[in-house]
Amino acid sequence: MFLSKIELPFSVTDIPTFSFDNCKALKELNIHQNIKTIGWDIFRNAENLEKFTVHPLNPNFSTEDDVLYDHEKSTLLKFPPAKEKITIPSTVKNIATSAFNTSKNLKEITIPETVEKINTWAFANCPLLTKITLLVKKPVYMSEAFQIGREKTFYVPKEAIEEYKKSNDMSWKNANYIGI
Numbered sequence: 001m002f003l004s005k006i007e008l009p010f011s012v013t014d015i016p017t018f019s020f021d022n023c024k025a026l027k028e029l030n031i032h033q034n035i036k037t038i039g040w041d042i043f044r045n046a047e048n049l050e051k052f053t054v055h056p057l058n059p060n061f062s063t064e065d066d067v068l069y070d071h072e073k074s075t076l077l078k079f080p081p082a083k084e085k086i087t088i089p090s091t092v093k094n095i096a097t098s099a100f101n102t103s104k105n106l107k108e109i110t111i112p113e114t115v116e117k118i119n120t121w122a123f124a125n126c127p128l129l130t131k132i133t134l135l136v137k138k139p140v141y142m143s144e145a146f147q148i149g150r151e152k153t154f155y156v157p158k159e160a161i162e163e164y165k166k167s168n169d170m171s172w173k174n175a176n177y178i179g180i
Contacts, residue, residue: 004048010034020046027082031068033057038068041098041121043078047105050082064089079103090114095122095145104128111135118142131155133180139167146171155180 002025008015010032017039020026023046031038033055043049051066061077062069065086068078073091079100085108088095092112097119100106108131111118115136122145123129133155134140146152156164158179164172 004028006030008032008035013037015039015042017041018044022046024048027051028053031055031058031061033059036060038077040096041101043081043102044098045102047081047102049080051080052078079106081105085109088112088115093117095119097121098124100129101125107131109133113137116140118145120144122146136160137163139164139169139172142169142171144171152176153178 003023004025005028007030013034014037015035019042021044025048026046027048027050029052031052031054035058052063052068054061054063060071062071062073064073066080067076067086069076073089075094075096076088076092076099077096079086081103082105084105087110090112093114093116095115095118098121100123101121102125104127106126107128110133113135118140120143137157137160153176155178161177161179164177167173
């Protein structure tokens, strides 16, 4: 029998990096009110994870559409790898390190114009991700957010295509663009 749902004891306040690495049967994680920190890439290869729930009294984290955010929803922390698409809320300014890493079912994402930074490996190991819509008019900081060597096509505002091509960030220079 494999673990499909986790309810952490109230004595646990921190979830370290790689805590649930390769928990392939895990479908849901409930985050109680005492959890203060969550490490990056805690669910690597947990490909059946469908949802996060956060206790309403937790002052550090929140969810929307089963996705894990900081309490203010300004940072997207972790996308459940079993999901196929997302339109990120306009409250988000930052996409955390490895937020979508190993989301092997992810096909489509829309990033709002409020996003200012996409962190390292945010979209690594997302083999089905083919539709990346960026509503941002100027290239945001992005350091190795996508797999190196993987050809990318971004859907961006037509008037922003040249701005993206002129960017000093190699991640933007080596991409293809379609105007929207």
